Amino acid sequence: MSQVYDLLIVGGGVTGSALLYLTSKYTDIKHVGMLEKYAAPARVNSLHSNNSQTLHCGDIETNYSLEKALKVQRAARMVENYAVAQPDIDHLIFKFPKMVLGVGTRECQQLRERFEMLSPHYPRLKLLEAKDIARIEPVVAYSKGSLRPDEIIALGSEDEYTAVNFEALARSFVRQAQRCEDREIDVHYNSRVEHIRMRGELFTIETRDTTYQARSIVVCAGGHSLKLAHDLGYGHHYSVLPVAGSYYFTPQVLHGKVYTVQNDKLPFAAIHGDPDVMVPGKTRWGPTALVLPVLERYNWETLKDFMRVFRFDRKVWNVLYDLLKVTDIRNYMFKNFLFEIPILRRRLFLKDARKIVPDLKYRDLKFAHHVGGIRPQLIDKDHRKLMMGEAKIDTGVGAIFNMTPSPGATCCLENAEVDMRSVAEFLGATVDEERFKKDLLINDERHQGSDLPAHIITGDAAA
Numbered sequence: 174m175s176q177v178y179d180l181l182i183v184g185g186g187v188t189g190s191a192l193l194y195l196t197s198k199y200t201d202i203k204h205v206g207m208l209e210k211y212a213a214p215a216r217v218n219s220l221h222s223n224n225s226q227t228l229h230c231g232d233i234e235t236n237y238s239l240e241k242a243l244k245v246q247r248a249a250r251m252v253e254n255y256a257v258a259q260p261d262i263d264h265l266i267f268k269f270p271k272m273v274l275g276v277g278t279r280e281c282q283q284l285r286e287r288f289e290m291l292s293p294h295y296p297r298l299k300l301l302e303a304k305d306i307a308r309i310e311p312v313v314a315y316s317k318g319s320l321r322p323d324e325i326i327a328l329g330s331e332d333e334y335t336a337v338n339f340e341a342l343a344r345s346f347v348r349q350a351q352r353c354e355d356r357e358i359d360v361h362y363n364s365r366v367e368h369i370r371m372r373g374e375l376f377t378i379e380t381r382d383t384t385y386q387a388r389s390i391v392v393c394a395g396g397h398s399l400k401l402a403h404d405l406g407y408g409h410h411y412s413v414l415p416v417a418g419s420y421y422f423t424p425q426v427l428h429g430k431v432y433t434v435q436n437d438k439l440p441f442a443a444i445h446g447d448p449d450v451m452v453p454g455k456t457r458w459g460p461t462a463l464v465l466p467v468l469e470r471y472n473w474e475t476l477k478d479f480m481r482v483f484r485f486d487r488k489v490w491n492v493l494y495d496l497l498k499v500t501d502i503r504n505y506m507f508k509n510f511l512f513e514i515p516i517l518r519r520r521l522f523l524k525d526a527r528k529i530v531p532d533l534k535y536r537d538l539k540f541a542h543h544v545g546g547i548r549p550q551l552i553d554k555d556h557r558k559l560m561m562g563e564a565k566i567d568t569g570v571g572a573i574f575n576m577t578p579s580p581g582a583t584c585c586l587e588n589a590e591v592d593m594r595s596v597a598e599f600l601g602a603t604v605d606e607e608r609f610k611k612d613l614l615i616n617d618e619r620h621q622g623s624d625l626p627a628h629i630i631t632g633d634a635a636a
């Protein structure tokens with residue numbers, strides 16, 4: 174049995190490590206610990222190869238409402254403000270041009286209307302006509318030597334931070350937290366939490382060989398968070414639908430990020446192409462969206478954790494039935510299944526990728542093996558719906574559980590801010606507001622912090 178922690182964080186991905194950093198640097202909470210089951214931070218969805226590395230700002234994500242876009246914009250600014258102040262900025266955050274491409278009259282009209290709505294909030298966002306697109310991304314605008322015949326338009330910008338290595342960011346958070354003086358910051362790797370229980374006013378957190386005690390806990394363990402919440406008696410009205418994303422590589426054809434317009438009927442963002450910050454000389458394409466019965470990609474040992482958390486019953490069936498009865502969703506799911514079948518998948522994916530680069534060649538497209546993670550989308554059984562974006566269960570008794578599909582990595586600091594405030598209030602600790610604003614909310618007029626409801630917070634869009 175170890176000593177008592179004021180706060181124990183479970184999970185050392187970008188969400189858990191962001192919270193470790195914020196509580197260490199901006200509160201007077203004395204003893205903070207983090208338990209991570211692998212030997213280093215960010216080995217699951219925050220790993221550089223398992224997500225799209227996009228700093229989602231809300232301007233090119235056509236599946237976001239204005240409200241969601243502005244929330245994500247604030248979150249993205251926090252990450253940018255943190256990263257640009259670090260000595261190793263060049264490993265953390267990257268500038269590439271970005272755009273969302275509309276193809277055909279309907280999508281072009283949609284983007285023009287979206288530009289009207291967004292431009293007051295995004296001063297650097299531009300409406301790009303075909304000739305502007307041709308200057309930034311020639312292979313998008315041209316086909317067989319002349320401008321492509323279909324109408325195209327894009328919304329985008331050229332001089333912004335658009336990509337983040339979230340794995341490096343998580344490592345940076347841990348390093349910076351451990352540098353805070355007058356604190357005890359313990360990070361335990363190779364420590365898989367098996368159970369969490371409540372004994373009196375304390376939580377006991379059991380790994381295979383150690384039992385930790387804490388006055389408060391925040392679980393940031395992706396899909397596993399829901400399993401640990403269920404153990405403690407919370408969140409039984411949720412189930413989880415793990416949606417894997419796969420990627421493809423081609424030689425480098427794009428200079429920046431090119432997203433496509435979302436089909437409103439589909440719960441997941443359409444594919445995009447962009448540079449991979451860790452694989453120079455290539456363009457990465459994806460992600461696809463395939464439902465898989467595991468909580469971690471390429472780790473079939475997590476099948477049993479999935480079974481425990483899925484809890485298939487009539488209510489879960491109702492949500493799945495509602496999804497499957499929409500023809501677009503049914504076809505989309507089937508297509509994404511085919512995207513995993515060798516030989517066939519390249520041909521099918523090529524068709525989608527050619528919406529972005531019309532002259533893309535079959536021989537250039539390669540399936541990216543062991544690239545791509547799992548988005549743990551929650552099923553709300555009581556409200557009969559699939560929830561998109563991040564979800565949080567704040568029990569009000571010092572235990573918080575985070576489930577973080579996309580854009581969870583962009584929202585890591587904002588999410589951590591909410592948890593930091595909740596934990597500080599619970600423990601009677603104080604937050605150094607001045608320092609927090611000065612460091613992380615520069616250029617943010619809406620300095621008031623998150624005004625999201627405390628009990629349960631959900632996003633409304635995925636990427």
Ligand SMILES: Cc1cc2nc3c(=O)[nH]c(=O)nc-3n(C[C@H](O)[C@H](O)[C@H](O)COP(=O)(O)OP(=O)(O)OC[C@H]3O[C@@H](n4cnc5c(N)ncnc54)[C@H](O)[C@@H]3O)c2cc1C
Pocket residue numbers: 183184185186187188189208209210211214215216217218219220223224225226227228229339364365366367393394395397417418419460545546547548575576577578579580581582583584636
């Ligand atoms: C295909 C795909 C594309 C994405 N693209 C983007 C994007 O472009 N931009 C963006 O902002 N977001 C994106 N996301 C989402 C983003 O990757 C996640 O929101 C983010 O990485 C979640 O971070 P996390 O720390 O909550 O979870 P993870 O990174 O999954 O970390 C959870 C941690 O908990 C640990 N853990 C689990 N169980 C236990 C246990 N029992 N005991 C101890 N430790 C445990 C794990 O080992 C892991 O380190 C994408 C996701 C996917 C799958």
